[in-house]
Amino acid sequence: MYRDLAARREGEEREILLALAEAEGRHEEHWRELLGDQLGKPRKGDIRTRLLGFLARRFGSVFVLALAQRAEARSPYESDSDATAAMAADERIHGEVLRGLATRGRNRLSGTFRAAVFGANDGLVSNLALTIGISASGVATHVVLLTGIAGLLAGALSMGAGEYVSVRSQRELLDASTPDPESNRALPHLDVDANELSLVYRSRGMTPEEADTHAAEVLADNSLVVTEENDQHEAIGTGIGAALSSFCFFASGAIIPIIPYFFGLGGLPAILIAAGLVGLALLGTGAIVGVLSGGSPLLRALRQLAIGFGAAAVTYLLGLLFGTPTG
Incomplete structure (x- = not known):
């Protein structure tokens, strides 16, 4: 399913999904080693899993990510004596990774x-x-x-x-709360000794010491970025x-x-x-x-x-x- 989702993504999201698929591959190898000669023939997944894979191949949308997030939350590894603690931890973290990916889609929607x-x-x-x-x-x-x-x-x-x-x-x-990019033009003309730039950072919640330090760094670099990403x-x-x-x-x-x-x-x-x-x-x-x-x-x-x-x-x-x- 993760590979199917990755095929419909690009960039960072694709890399994250492929990394999740790799982790699931390690879990598969664990069960293969335990079963040994009793491995048997591959069996189909349950209806829920096959449906999820179908949706991933056809759509790959935030709906599929949300469903996959719920699937990871239902993992039985924490109560399975044959599963390792690392596998249970992986599944828990996978759920959080999917939550983050799904959140991006939710924000767009x-x-x-x-x-x-x-x-x-x-x-x-x-x-x-x-x-x-x-x-x-x-x-x-x-x-x-x-x-x-x-x-x-x-x-x-x-x-x-x-x-x-x-x-x-x-x-x-x-x-009204977003910093004005035109403020960048004032940087070269600031009085370095007065350092009024620190007031900007204090107004954003920094302590006076933190504001002075950060303002000094910005003035030394001679580059002020006051615009902030606002999702x-x-x-x-x-x-x-x-x-x-x-x-x-x-x-x-x-x-x-x-x-x-x-x-x-x-x-x-x-x-x-x-x-x-x-x-x-x-x-x-x-x-x-x-x-x-x-x-x-x-x-x-x-x-x-x-x-x-x-x-x-x-x-x-x-x-x-x-x-x-x-x-």
């Missing part, structure tokens, strides 16, 4: 992905709650459909606008990207609860079908979040389902309570 997941879930839950609440009140099917479409458009526009403002505000705050910009994403992602995914989620009403269904059958479709979608988004976060996909999926159905149940009961008689 997190801005738009966060907006996409939240947008889809908000669309699923809010429009399901809206449509079944209205439906429970006893109004006509076409009214429920129009209400669902209005909820889709209003929610998608609101989510997109809100996400744009949120991301832009975060980036502007980070930009948070990459993690946050762009305002336009987050807004479009949020709009589209909210709309894609919000359209699912109104599908039965498009086909003229109404009443309890439409509610049950809408709830079933939304339930499947919530399980899917919850599982994806679980995989990317390194947590249990099943627990995250069930949590999403419980939250979504809980909100929908409340509005359904309110619709029954305040609805108009249909008889």
Whole structure:
């Protein structure tokens, strides 16, 4: 699996994955030596392992790295009397290496992905709650459909606008905290005796002694680099990207609860079908979040389902309570 992942990478990530594959090769040799003449013919891996290898060959994405991270965490070497302590330690460290590689991918995804997941879930839950609440009140099917479409458009526009403002505000705050590269031009004209450069480093958290020492080194080299890498910009994403992602995914989620009403269904059958479709979608988004976060996909999926159905149940009961008689 590591070799398959390495084939889809280049540079440092490729070298890291090949080094992990080499370490797994040492583990293989350990078991070969223990088995000796009883080695037997090679056997296929279990379904989970073969699926992971297939995904690595076809995709090699952060999803595969996250799944591999969980696989390393399940290693039985620590409780296996035939495994060495070094092998158990290797597996533990492999998990941390994969966590680091997966984090890079998560940072590249997190801005738009966060907006996409939240947008889809908000669309699923809010429009399901809206449509079944209205439906429970006893109004006509076409009214429920129009209400669902209005909820889709209003929610998608609101989510997109809100996400744009949120991301832009975060980036502007980070930009305000990023050192100005134009400050480099002041370096040759600084008074070496006054050494006001040390104030820069003291403002960044250094002690006076550390700041004076570091400033002296910088002045001696006559090169000041005040710009700093800020991965948070990459993690946050762009305002336009987050807004479009949020709009589209909210709309894609919000359209699912109104599908039965498009086909003229109404009443309890439409509610049950809408709830079933939304339930499947919530399980899917919850599982994806679980995989990317390194947590249990099943627990995250069930949590999403419980939250979504809980909100929908409340509005359904309110619709029954305040609805108009249909008889």
